[in-house]
Amino acid sequence: MSGVMCEKTGQVLLITHRKDMRTLPFMITLIFTVGLSVGRRVSLPAGPLIRVEGEALSLRCEVSDYQGPKEQEFEWKATKGSETIQVVSTFDSSFPDQSLKARVSTDDISVKRIDESTVELRIKEARVTDSGTFTCSTLSTDSVISGNYEADVLLRVIPNTLAVVPEVPAPSVHEGRFINLHCNITQNFTEGIYLSVTWSVKKDQSLEQDLLTFGPDSGLTVGKNFIQRYADGEMHLHMDNTGSYSLVLSGAVPADQGVYVCTVKQWTREQGTWNRIQEKAKVIGQVAVITTAESLTVQVLDSTIFNTGDNLNLTCLVSADDLAALGLEVTWLLNDTQVLTHLSRDGVVAKTSDMFSINRVGEGEFRLEIHSIELSDMGLYSCRVRAWIQQSWGKWYQAAEKTSAPVQVVITPKGPVIGVIARHNRQATFSGSTFEMNCLAKLKNLSESVALSVIILVQYGVGAPTRKLASLSPDLVLKLEDWHESSRQNGLSLVKTGNTEFLFRIQSVQMMDRGFYSCEVAAWTRPDGNNWVEITKGESNKIQINFEHTSPSFDLLISSDTTSVYPWETVKIDCNIGVSGTSNTDNVAYEIRWYQSHLRESDNFVLLASVDRWGVVRKSIRNDTSDCSLERLGTQRFVLTIHGTQDSDAGEYYCTATPWIRSTTTADWRKEPEIRSKRAFLNVKFALWDSMKLPLLYGTCTSLSVGLFSVILGLLVSLCCCRNKSGTDLIRHSTHRLIDMHNLHEAEACLSLHQSNNVTK
Missing domain, CATH: 2.60.40.10 (Immunoglobulins)
Known part of the structure; x- marks a missing residue:
């Protein structure tokens, strides 16, 4: 059997013939076709x-x-x-x-x-x-x-002819207004080149967010965070034939502020897909959105002292940037909770009583009127305003809400009336501060010869019973009523500072003193010249003592008298504690710990020594010849002293402090979180002369001793070998001489070996 084999890409064709070659031309044609179809x-x-x-x-x-x-x-x-x-x-x-x-x-x-x-x-x-x-x-x-x-x-x-020139927008816009983002683009026309324009914004430290992309196929792509904004019709794209592209954001909100960027890309269509061939980005500008809450102010005007039967008129004055674009909703409140009357942003008045009326008398001016007021109408009046902004598709959203500071409306009867006004003289803002309240009495239909008394009232919570703290009689005798703090009796005082004025003071207020304080002033007379008779009395508004209890704050500072020492020297490292929020150091104790690491920037620290809040010092076991001690130089200063420093004392040091605070009321100790100082580095220098002087001294002494011994041994050997023998025994003498010379050589060899050993040692 004979055959032809053709191998191509793993395919093998075997041609065989037994009796004839009739199939050979066909197979050759097939091989040629397969080769062309699967070739390189x-x-x-x-x-x-x-x-x-x-x-x-x-x-x-x-x-x-x-x-x-x-x-x-x-x-x-x-x-x-x-x-x-x-x-x-x-x-x-x-x-x-x-x-x-x-x-x-x-x-x-x-x-x-x-x-x-x-x-x-x-x-x-x-x-x-x-x-x-x-x-x-x-x-x-x-x-x-x-x-x-x-x-x-x-x-x-x-050629690169693409140019992007943005127009700088207004640096700030008011909430609810428009943000115009213009981007001018020019290029030489080239067939097969397509453009896309993307507007994006970068807010604070966040990543850039795409707002809208136009192109390259004339389609629009909305950023995922702005899909609802686009659906609500608050994003509009404007283009013209001059290459000006504008994106308008309507209904600006505080979240819109940031740095806006315009990115232009050139594309080609290759093999059915878009291929970007150039990109240019330009910053349009930074836009800040002025919120309505920033500029909205509300205050109540007009007089606040009335007689029974008068008409009460109070004006609520509202001001804000771009006030005309706001929908204002106004509510009058009595004592912060009771709604007197309400005016919606559409101008609809909610009637709560025929006694109250509210009118808009000017831009941002709303007047409350109460007819024939009574004593029950006295209290704290405030005006609450809600500002609304209308979005582009007509929907309103609340942009801000503010309530004016309450004003005290005092109503006096037509008979003998005492109106009392309480004001802050000194406001207590933290535990340990001083609270002062001024009580001013306004007398009507009373002679100036009447005597006045005052009682300080306190209510320790909303709805809590009213208690009497102290009183000052018409004879100006001070009496502590429900004040049971015997340790703080000297911290409370009540004095008369004018004909109709009193001053109440609490020194070093505590958490238990928080509440609502008021003055009750009474007018007295002596018809018979002996006994006092009360004519009338009046109670003031309430003044609140309210502050958040804050624990003292601590910080820790580490310092050293030196950062580099020689062995056997002494070094001191200070650990100073700073305290804010309290001045009574007798109520604070500290646990101090010192740590050391031999390597810089290492977290492998070991405890050196500690002192607990009772002053007991504990030191860790040390394997070095150096020693350390702890010393307290003040209430907030602790010193670590290292005596006889060694190489092992080099490294980083830090200290920790755990404050303990004693309650002034229960005398219990409370543990505060541990604070940690920064690290201080101590370098122990290498004393070169101290490390070399002893080896040099020992080597010099050894060399001199070996040299002197060699000289003495040589002299002794020379004297022994140079003795003269008798002449008759010449041969014997010669033989002995040879032996002596041989012994001399052996001695010299031994001497050389001995010197070498000494030098080696």
């Missing part, structure tokens, strides 16, 4: 390709259906007109044309291997002169030449 294939992207001057570009070349080694070699050439030049090769560094060698050596032009059969021609900054037909070719490694060994693509590099 070199491919490039379909052209023409358009790129922009100054931008990076890459051309990917891929070979498939080949034989031979897996890693293939590639060559790139460029044809401009009738001239073809060599660009770059994967295996021949001398391949580039002379005109391109400088760009190849600087990697402006390079070839990057993606895998064994794929490479990319890369140009960092394309030039217009790079336009032409680029050819990618591969070397043949096939047993049979078939398929294509090169591919061409037409590359066109156009």
Whole structure:
């Protein structure tokens, strides 16, 4: 049997004939067809390709259906007109044309291997002169030449004419107004080039968020965080033929403030997909949104002292930036909770009583009127305003709400009346501060000869019973009523400071003193000259003592008298505690701990010593010759002293403090969180002379001793060997002399060996 075998890409055809060769022509034709259909294939992207001057570009070349080694070699050439030049090769560094060698050596032009059969021609900054037909070719490694060994693509590099010029928007807009974002774009027309424009915003430290993208296919893409905003009609895109693109955001909200950016991209359509060939981004500007709450102010005007039967008139004055664009909802309140009357933003009045009326008398002015007031109408009046903003599709949202400071309305009867006004003289803002309340009595239908008394009332909570703290009689005798703090009796005082004025003071207020304080002033007379008779009395408004209890704050500072010492010296490291929020150091104690690490920037610290809040010092076991001690130099200063420092004392030190605070009421101790200081570094210098002087002294003494011993031994040996023998025994003498000389040589050898050993030691 005879046969012909053809192998191509793993396929084997075996032709056999026994008696005739009639099938051979058919098989040859089949082999040729299969070879052409599965031969080597070199491919490039379909052209023409358009790129922009100054931008990076890459051309990917891929070979498939080949034989031979897996890693293939590639060559790139460029044809401009009738001239073809060599660009770059994967295996021949001398391949580039002379005109391109400088760009190849600087990697402006390079070839990057993606895998064994794929490479990319890369140009960092394309030039217009790079336009032409680029050819990618591969070397043949096939047993049979078939398929294509090169591919061409037409590359066109156009000038960079894209220009993006934004218009700076208004730096600040009021809430509810418009934000106009203009971006002017110019470019030379090139067929096959498409544009896209993206508006984005960067808020504080967050990532940039896309608002809207137009293009490249004339479609709109809305950012995921602005889909509802776009659906509500608050984003509008405007374009014209001059290259002006504008995005308008209506109904600005505080979340809209940030830095706005316009990004323009150029695209080409290649192989059914969009390919970005250039991108330019410009900052449009930073926009701040002025919130309505920032500018909204509400205050109550007019007189606040009336007689029974009068008409009460109070005016609520509202002011804000862009007030005309706001819908105002006004509510009058009595004692913060009782609603007297209400005016909606549409001007509808909610009737709660025929006694009350509310009218809008001007822009931002709303008047409350109460007819024929009574004593029950006395109290704290305030005006609550809600500001609404209408969005572009007609929906309203509440932008701000503010309530005026309450004003005390005092109503006096037509008979003898005492009106009392309580005011803060000193407001208690923290535990330990002083509270002062001024009580001023307004007398009507009373002679100035009447005597006044005052009682200080307190209500320790809303709805809690009223208690009497102290009183001052018409004879100006002070009496402590329900004040049972025997340890604080000297901290309370009540004095008369004027004809109708009293001053109440609590020194070093505590948490238990929080509540509502008022004055009750009574007028007295002595008809018979002996006994006092009360004419009338009046109670003031309430003054609140309210503060948040805050624990003292502590900080820890570590310092050293030196940062570098020699061995055996002493070093001191201070640990100072700073306290704010309390001045009574007798009620604060500290636990102090000192730590050391031999390595810098290490977290491996060991405890050196500690002192507890009772002053008991504990030290860790040390293996070094140095020692440490702790010393307290003040209520808040602790010193660690290291005596006889050694190399092992070098490193970083820090201290920790655990404050303990004693309650002034229960005398119980409360543990506060531990605070930690920064690290302080101590360097122990190396004493060169101290480490070398003893070895040098020992070596010098040893050398002198060995030398002196060698000289003495030599003299002794010379004297022994130079004795004269009798002449009659010459032969014997000669023999002994030879033996002596031999012994001398052995002695010298031993001496040399002994000296060498001494030197070695």
